[in-house]
Amino acid sequence: PDAQAAARSYIQTSYGNEYVPEDIPVYSSKSSNVQDAHEAVRPTSMDYAPSNIKKHLSKDEYALYELIFNRFLASQMSPAILDQTTVNIESDSFVFRASGSVIVFKGFLAIYDDIKEDKAEQNEAKESSTILPKNLKEKQDLDLKKADSNQSFTKPAPRYNEASLVKELDELGIGRPSTYAQIVSTLLDRKYVELVSKAFMPSELGVEVNTILVQHFPEIFNVDFTAEMEEELDLVAEGTKTYLDMLNDFYNPFSKSLKNAESQSDSNAIKCELCGGEMLIRVSRKGRFLGCSNYPDCSNTKPLPKGEMDAKEKKEPVIAEGVFCDECGSQMLLREGRFGKFYGCSAYPKCKGIKQIKSAIKCPKCNEGNLLERYSPKSKKKFWGCSRYPDCDYLTNYEPLMKDCAKCGSKYLEVRFKKVDDGYEKYLNCPSCKEKFPYEEKK
Secondary structure, eight states: OHHHHHHHHHHHHHTOGGGSOSSOOOOOOSSTTOOOOSOOSOOSOTTOOHHHHGGGSOHHHHHHHHHHHHHHHHHTSOOOEEEEEEEEEEETTEEEEEEEEEEEEOGGGGGSTTOOOOHHHHHHHHHSTTSOOTTOOTTOOOOOOOOOOOOOOOOOOOOOOHHHHHHHHHHHTOSOHHHHHHHHHHHHHTTSEEEETTEEEEOHHHHHHHHHHHHHOTTTSSHHHHHHHHHHHHHHHHTSSOHHHHHHHHHHHHHHHHHHHHHHHHHTOOBOTTTOOBEEEEEETTEEEEEETTTTTOOOEEOOOOOHHHHHHOOOOEEEEEEEOTTTOOEEEEEEETTEEEEEETTTTTOOOEEOOEEEEEOTTTSSSEEEEEEOTTTOOEEEEETTTTTOOOEESSEEEOOOOTTTOOSOEEEEEEEETTEEEEEEEOTTTOOEEEOOOOO
16 A cells, blocks of 8 residues: 555656546456465665666666566556547448547556657658548448458467466466466476477477376366366365365375276386386487386386387388489489488399489589588588589588579579568579579479
8 A cells, every 4th residue: 555655646746647546456366266475566665766766777677677667657547548440341242340549548658658749650640540530421432542452361379488378377277476487497397398489399208298198187187177276275275175185086086097097008018128127218318218117227228119100101212213223223212311312222222322312403613513402410401512522512501493593694593481470481592693583383
């Protein structure tokens, strides 16, 4: 109450009486399970306005303090009032809709610098498509001057990042604010997920663990169970339910599921050849492998067995028309190895002749060799280099395309990508004159 009274006084002095709400704002938690044990982060005193103490703070400190100060102040101000107008325009069997809004009273928005009433922004707002004409009337005939058509596709839901995962946990009533950081760190420390561009990507280990747990313990590994457990813990704290009853309700069905899961795992278990112990899946920095459960007494390890799916996913080699082995004259096959595609002799393993796949594009550096598709052994990234390597060390990370440049006459162009709203878009770039051309898919 003291902080709210100080905020109301500051708002009245700085912005005026109309920005002070009649009743002090009271906010409730989104989830009924949240234990409100403390106030939200706020300034200790309204005497320390950001502008007054800026000289004492670093750049990052000032930005953080200004964010907290303004957010707290905005929570105690009158709401903004906006007039919103929606117009439906009928044409034959189609209905087009235009919506526009105007800020009548800024309220808490007055705090933020991006809401200003300067002439430049007013002129920009008048030209904006969100401002509707004032002389619109019902059943008025309109003339079509321009129609812009955009095709949109349904996008998959984005992967969770740390912020969106915490928000989801909060909405589902799972955990407490004090446990959110531990949940995230557990996922990362146990290698269940990896952070890729700040988003959580499930690892191979994470997918397998999730599959096994959901298969054998579906009543536990679902969001309802965790939320209900929080409620039961609250009932125990209130004294309306004993902890023993709660544990019995959980453990009796869980013990049966655990025995069933163990019996199934025992039937599929791989035994250690040295000591007879069970081989377990372990993870190292080089990947997953099988290690003896009696480690360190037994240090036996072996690679993971390849499943039936691995055999099914192997691609059959394709006959390379007109390409023959230089060593035995047999027909060559188009194969794919760890460093990309290549020609291999059909008489393998009797003949181990191979050929690199040469493109028809001459090397722009030596003008003798041809560009070959290669793979980096470390990063596994694809690149293109001269067939005369190491005599010629030319290489490029962009796929070459046999097409003449319309500007400088270069004999090939490079396929590149640029970021657009829907993801990435291909375009052609001339390596000589840097001219850009649209990319046309082959039909």
